[in-house]
């Protein structure tokens with residue numbers, strides 16, 4: 001091409017050479033239906049078409065080729081075309097992904113080499129942690145909190161098995177950083193089991209979309225089954241597509257919690273066992289702490305705000321206060337720094353965690 005002069009042939013040819021804006025909806029997509037993505041399994045998407053509307057229905061969809069490598073995840077609001085009836089054997093096409101309010105992601109880690117968006121548009125992350133059996137792992141909790149704050153989500157800590165251990169220590173550890181806490185314990189035989197604290201949990205979820213994470217055995221299924229009595233059947237929607245059982249599915253599934261008023265959703269994440277956090281920007285994390293962010297404006301340029309950073313304004317802010325205010329500030333700065341460190345993987349091992357990993 002070097003040396004060739006620009007002439008009218010270029011003008012004529014260009015419009016037909018792929019310069020058309022790719023994001024533009026083609027005219028035949030103008031009548032697309034709105035849908036909510038509730039599950040993803042091997043290139044097939046479970047969607048709820050016209051969610052909350054008079055024609056609400058479950059359907060299965062695939063991604064239109066024009067979306068390329070763009071990921072579609074549970075919680076996404078999408079436009080669907082084609083056969084959106086949801087009838088047996090029908091397949092709709094996702095042609096557009098709506099703007100995302102929040103994006104929960106995780107960085108590539110040992111167990112998964114790819115950075116992934118896990119869930120879109122969720123309001124809060126619910127970290128389900130047993131108070132005992134298995135022992136709580138605070139480092140894991142910190143990492144979840146950091147991921148949620150980075151995503152622009154609130155955090156709810158659901159402490160289960162309060163019949164086995166006292167929640168006070170964990171409550172004291174997380175209350176200073178704005179983490180809401182609910183405490184539950186089960187009582188009675190499994191067929192007529194009561195969950196104490198369940199109403200608090202239900203209230204904390206009301207009208208919102210919440211992502212539930214937790215290690216195996218913490219009691220997450222017990223809570224999900226109580227929240228969504230027909231969870232097993234509802235999750236079958238995705239599995240109908242592939243014939244795979246729920247327990248082998250590793251992707252997130254959105255379930256609607258029955259109730260009056262604004263829709264309440266929980267997104268269960270059976271496959272999420274860890275959060276790689278290399279993508280988390282310290283400035284972004286600081287943004288979740290409005291008071292600290294303001295103080296940090298006085299920091300020297302390039303301050304990392306970590307415990308060993310010279311002249312960090314957060315230290316002066318603590319030192320300037322007295323008595324209870326000082327204690328409260330110190331707790332908050334310390335907690336923020338703990339999250340900051342969890343991001344870099346430099347936190348000292350949680351003694352409880354190392355005790356756990358020392359087990360055969």
Ligand SMILES: Nc1nc2c(ncn2[C@@H]2O[C@H](COP(=O)(O)OP(=O)(O)OP(=O)(O)O)[C@@H](O)[C@H]2O)c(=O)[nH]1
Pocket residue numbers: 160161162163164184185186214215216217218219220221222223
């Ligand atoms: N003592 C006590 N046990 C509980 C409580 N909640 C749940 N459990 C028990 O803890 C075990 C694990 O509960 P699940 O609900 O299956 O836990 P999960 O987190 O879904 O674990 P996986 O199914 O392995 O992913 C079960 O034996 C429950 O009966 C509680 O509040 N107190």
Ligand SMILES: [Zn+2]
Pocket residue numbers: 296299300303304305306309311312313314
């Ligand atoms: Zn600083």
